[in-house]
């Protein structure tokens with residue numbers, strides 16, 4: 543069996559907000575077959591601490607870790623990845639993706655097959671309407687996407703909750719009951735009572751759910767009778783929150799980002815647990831570009847139960863369906879390698 547080697551290099555990823563964003567590409571190589579993964583935490587959002595890159599590099603320097611993660615014996619691979627995940631979720635995601643990509647290329651199969659997919663699956667996508675989009679811009683975006691078959695839309699809750707509710711009502715009036723509306727609060731309310739008061743305006747427009755009304759750690763303040771169904775996103779990256787979260791009676795869905803939960807294998811596990819409890823599952827990316835979309839699509843295809851419409855629309859080319867990954871590998875078009883360094 544050939545040795546496994548690792549290389550890393552900074553990779554440019556789309557900015558998110560105003561904070562500078564650091565991302566590391568991870569290349570794993572065995573006998574000339576190379577797998578690629580990307581570690582790209584979102585500052586202020588991901589669970590990773592500020593020294594995540596150093597932790598990832600240290601972990602990659604241990605040859606036994608590399609052998610374990612590309613090994614077929616999943617138990618060893620799991621122990622090694624769990625250790626890394628405790629240090630950095632984004633780093634664990636990069637390594638899991640790179641190892642899965644490498645193994646899939648060695649076997650000339652798809653990454654989704656190695657994640658457990660039994661075959662291709664069409665995955666419906668939802669379109670994000672960002673806070674700050676004017677109502678007329680939003681209507682144009684929705685009409686364009688509607689024309690190609692997108693039926694689920696997520697409105698980011700801006701500072702003016704009333705304006706978002708007015709837009710939601712306008713969309714409901716134009717597109718009728720077939721439109722699926724979601725709202726994302728991004729943990730902006732300090733407690734559940736404040737969130738319930740603010741979000742009650744959405745009850746009348748029949749939203750499918752509001753994502754993350756309160757910050758992780760404040761879920762116990764969310765009233766059992768909440769005005770709208772709840773989905774959790776940020777909380778899914780926080781271990782103590784997850785168990786509590788899954789029990790909440792207002793919860794109807796979870797949102798999973800491989801980068802923040804620690805990799806595609808972990809995302810599939812969490813999604814299957816949530817689905818077994820009757821919850822809907824949405825898979826999405828962490829704005830890492832094409833790599834994030836490819837990994838998210840592989841997870842969406844590999845879940846035991848079909849997911850809800852997923853946040854995997856390519857903003858530049860909205861299509862009704864996420865790409866069904868079937869080419870060998872997990873990351874179909876890795877970014878250019880540039881100057882690779884030893885970790």
Ligand SMILES: [Mg+2]
Nearest residue numbers: 726728753775
């Ligand atoms: Mg969200």
